[in-house]
Amino acid sequence: MRNPFVRRHPFGEEELSSYLDRRLSPAESTRLEEHLASCEPCRRHLEGLRAVVEGLRALPSAPAPRSFALRPEQVEAPRRRTPVGPAAWAQRASAFGPAGAAAAALLLFLVLVGVDLATLGGGGGPESVPAPSAKEAFEAGQALSAAPAPTLAPAPAARAADEEGNGAGTPEPTTEAPTPTEAPATLAPPGTAGEGGDAGRWVLRGFQGAAGAAFLAAMAALVWQRRPRRGADHG
């Protein structure tokens, strides 16, 4: 059922506007004119629109206040300045995109894992006791290599201790400096060295996790970037 208003005034703004511009078909124009002949409100509405259009057309043109002709220096392509410092690094890094970021994150992850394995004795769990294992490593190192460590006791004394089968014994130091393996055992109360090692390990593993997450994120970005796009060429 049609709106009563639309029945009474079947021509909307668009038809009236088009009529003013003579863009209605002859048949539509005739129908509108017939309606206007009998509808005072529509006639007034049309006159208001006509006054608006005439007012707009009567607006004078302003002369250009100056010449807008282009000068050669205005149209020269701006030279690209070579960035220096951190900006240059950022630009180089961004040039590689997600692939570069993924590679960097993976490398960082591997380095951190390597550090973990090298410094914390192969990644034992928190329940392992670091001091004895370090000591054992020291002793194993002494057994495998005759080369003396700079601050450790000379090789003969150590060898003598090994040969006597006194694995738990401390080599006789010939210098006053304590051995690295002795320091935690003698200076720190029991358990302190283990807690410090745990904390360091957790920090290191936090970094490992972050690097791993960065690697995964970069890989996801890479996959997203290389996904097939639909309608990309339609501009």
Added chain:
Amino acid sequence: MQATAPEDSRLVALSQEGDLAAFNALVERYQGQVYNLCWRMLGLREAAEDATQEAFLAAYRSIRRFRGPGFRAWLLRIAANAATDELRRRHRRPQVSLEAPISSSETALDLPDPSAGPEECALRREQARCIQAALLTLPLDQRLSVILSDVQGLSYEEVGQAMGSSLGTVKSRLSRGRARLRRYLLEQGELSPPGQRPTQ
């Protein structure tokens, strides 16, 4: 119009080869129209100058991609974009409110016919000021279509080309813009009392 069309195409072809003098001949030819479009869109002389300069710079940089026909409509489209950018830029960093009443120095551009008497002159000046203020109340798409069609005198087809819109969209925007202007001018007492026709 028939005489200028080939001339435009020749200048455009030269400009596409990097001939700045040829492009500047086009600038001289259309700078009044581009400036007027920007000025009617923005309502501020200084902003219009900035937008006009930006428009010609942008047109020069992209003229190699122009494939015709209708250099004027293409240029006006660039000018409309430049005016819109300028408007947004000034809204972000407002120095002079774009909604503020137009000052007399700004409307000094609307010089009426000098042959008219002082009273007639003042009346026309006031009418022009009121219409310009009304234009600034329109949404950008309606404002642009009204300016291009009714102030600049472009056909529906040219307006569509300049706005990148279909004919139907042009008609719709134009009619809505005119209707809003009519209501605004009625409220300001610049038109005869409204009829009883209710709004649809």
